[in-house]
Amino acid sequence: MSFDPDVFDYVILGGGSAGCVLAGRLSEDPSLRVLLLETGDRAERHPESLRADGYKDAFVNDELLHHRFSAPQPGCAGRPLFLGSGRGMGGSGSINAMVYLRGSEADFHAWDVPGWGWSDVVPAYEQLERVLDVRPREPTAFTEACIASAESVGFHRERDLDNGHLLGALGYEAMNYRGEQRRSAYVAFVQPHLDRINLVVRTGAHVHRLVLDDRRRVVAVEYEEGGARRTAKVRREAVLCAGALESPKLLMLSGVGPRDVLRAHGVEPAFDLPGVGENLHDHPNVQLFYYGKRAVDCNYPQLYGFHRALAGSDLPPDQADTCYVFYPARSSFREATMRMVPALTVPPALYRRTRLPQVVKAGVGMAFRPGFVRRAVERVYGLVVILGKPKSRGTVRLASADPRAQADIDPAYFADPQDMETMIAGVRLARGIADAEGLRPWGGPEVLPGRFVRSDRALAAFVRRMAMTTYHYAGTCRMGQVAGSVVDAQLRVRGVENLRVADASIIPEVPVSALNAPSMMIGWRAADLLRAAAG
Ligand SMILES: Cc1cc2nc3c(=O)[nH]c(=O)nc-3n(C[C@H](O)[C@H](O)[C@H](O)COP(=O)(O)OP(=O)(O)OC[C@H]3O[C@@H](n4cnc5c(N)ncnc54)[C@H](O)[C@@H]3O)c2cc1C
Known part of the structure; x- marks a missing residue:
């Protein structure tokens, strides 16, 4: 039989956190040909994405981000919000803050999917962590003062934030770095194996769609590379790993999704799957800022806390609803401001078509x-209040049959009134930490929102004006057995024979903490599921 270089056993669409783990693991078997397609660049082209302290520089590098805007958000004073995510090998995990948190037992219980409870996912996490090699950062005088303050308002110090019990816990979270190096999924799972002849990695390869035959079997993947249209043939399975804002779009471009939406954009439906693009949710956050009495002595967001801010919500009793991050401005305030000011001030239409964002950024x-200014920034610290268990649900909808066009994304932030109540309660709790004894030697005046912003009404207005994404998009190809689920517990797309989704989009309900570890765990387990299916 002659060798066809365009035939692969597995084609993985998207080289991010989940996709890299999956590609690395599948290609351990030399008898399997694995193709990994990534629209962005090789990570080596942007060395900041490989350095632990390069995370701030990676965040301002336009090449390393997908630039998107949401639909105007009624819950956020009508603003369209910037919804960036990582682009290039390693995906969002190559530009993120390296916070490594598994989530809590209660989070996975809420998924209610057989085989995905806490005791099922922990073995995968443990194996993943052996390769990733995660660790917390060293305490500093400032972080210890934060802990002392938080303890006095009801948090308890927790040495292991990955033990499944996060309610009231506060401590140094694990981070995926080793020395000066970021340990992204790319660095840990793909980069060391680029010499495997059965692993083909194509960057600058923008996937357009999957090609299904009459039996709804994926036979090929169409993509564009260097301006040329190319096709990869699929022998066994294709796996979507393009992230929660792109995987549903690729499904819809391939004819799998809500029939009416597809037809409205001239895409011939292959299978009517109304749940594709539903259930979008994210962790919105607001930041309180303080001007300290002296320079803050830490350089990373390395201290996380979790609590139940809203009394009387319908969450299970052991579930935290909010997350608190102690943010030293010296770590990345300049870069975050360079990224966010253009996104907040330049209208989306001009943002995409002109160089105005770059001018503003400079x-x-x-x-x-x-x-x-630099000395002043060293004294500023923030308390980030993150809505950990949002009730609001939004959508990702096809906006055009053009694969380069952004989907219509509506995260529907604060559409459910309880989310705003929880956020306001969270801001009050964070203020309690900032005002407590432990931080007094450091603490200065609250710069944002400011002491006079006190009533529920004023705090709600502050949240609506200032809320932004934590980049934890989830849920748009929901896993489960309930109506609206897109994949089953083996991550198989309903109605299609040999297609799976393995990324943050399958998460039925976002964990209270963060999403990189869960996304990598999903990639890890997808490899096990594919191997088991292959026999
Ligand atoms: C700035 C930022 C900071 C964050 N900080 C943290 C943190 O500290 N800790 C944490 O736990 N989480 C954090 N997150 C979230 C976390 O990194 C993500 O939730 C996680 O990486 C998602 O993994 P994924 O595999 O689903 O998607 P991604 O890692 O986003 O990967 C998707 C990949 O698919 C590629 N792709 C998309 N469309 C196509 C296409 N058509 N063709 C080819 N390729 C395509 C993308 O370019 C990307 O590389 C952060 C995210 C961001 C953006």
């Missing part, structure tokens, strides 16, 4: 140059 960068 201007913001310059404003941070003078020494007195």
Whole structure:
């Protein structure tokens, strides 16, 4: 039989956190040909995405981000919100803050999917962590003062934030770094194995759609590379790993999704699956800022806390509803401002078509140059309040049959009134930490929202004006047995023979903590499921 270089046993669409783990593991078997397609660049082209302290520089590099905006959000004063995510090998895991948190036992219980409870996912996490090699950062005087303050308002110090019990817990979270190196899924699972002849990695390869035959079997993947249209043939299975904002779009472009939406955009439906793109949710956050009495002495968001801010919500009793991050401005405030000011001030239409965002970004960068500004920033710290268990649900909908066009994304932040109540309660709890004894030697005045913003009404207005994404998009190809689920417990797409989804989109309900570890765990387990299916 002659060798066809375009035939692969497995084709993985998206080289992010989940896709890299999956590709690395599947290609351990030399008899299997694995193709990994990634629209962005090789990570080596952007060395900041490989360095632990390069995370802030990676976040401002336009090449390393997908730039998207949400639909105007009624819950956020009508603003369209910036919804970036990572682009290039390693995906969001190559630009993120390296926070490694598994989630809590209660989070996985709420998934209610057989085989995905806490005791099922922990073995995968443990194996993943042996390869990733995660660890917390060293305590500093500032972080210890934060812990002392939080303890006095009801948090308890927890040495292991990955033990499944997060309610009231506060401590140094694990981070995926080793020395100066970021340990992304790419660094740990793909980079060391680029010499495997059965693993083909194509970057700059933008997937357009999956090709299904009459029996709804994926026979090929169409993609564009260097301006040329290419096709990869699928011998066994294709796996969507493009992230929660892109995997549902690729399904819809391939004819799998809500029939009416597909037809409205001229895509011939292959299978009517109304749940595709539903159930979008994310962790919105707001930041309180303080001008401290002296320079803060840590450089990473390395201290996380979890609590139940809203009394009387219908969450299970052991479930935290909010997450608290102690943010030293010196770590990345300049870069975060360079990223966010253009996104907040340049209208989306001009953001996409002009160089105005770059001009604004450069201007913001310059404003941070003078020494007195830098010294002031060193004293600023933030308390980030993250809505950990949002009730609101939004959508990702096809906006065009053009694979390069952004989907219509409506995260529906604060559509459920309880989310705003929880957020306001969370802001009050965070203020309690900031005002407590432990932080007094450091603490200065609250700069944002400011002492006079006190009533529920004023705090709600602050949240609506300032809320932003935590980049934890989830749920748009929901796993489960309930109506609206897109994949089953083996991650198989309903109605299609040999297609799975393995990324943050399958998460039925977002864990209270963060999403990189769960996404990598999903990639890890997808490899086990594919191997088991192959026999
Ligand atoms: C700035 C930022 C900071 C974050 N900080 C943290 C943190 O500290 N800790 C944490 O736990 N989580 C964090 N997150 C979230 C976490 O990193 C993500 O939830 C997780 O990486 C999602 O993994 P994924 O595999 O689902 O998607 P991704 O890692 O986003 O991967 C999807 C990949 O698919 C590619 N792709 C998309 N469309 C196509 C196409 N058509 N063709 C080819 N390729 C395509 C993308 O370019 C990307 O590389 C952060 C995210 C961001 C953006």
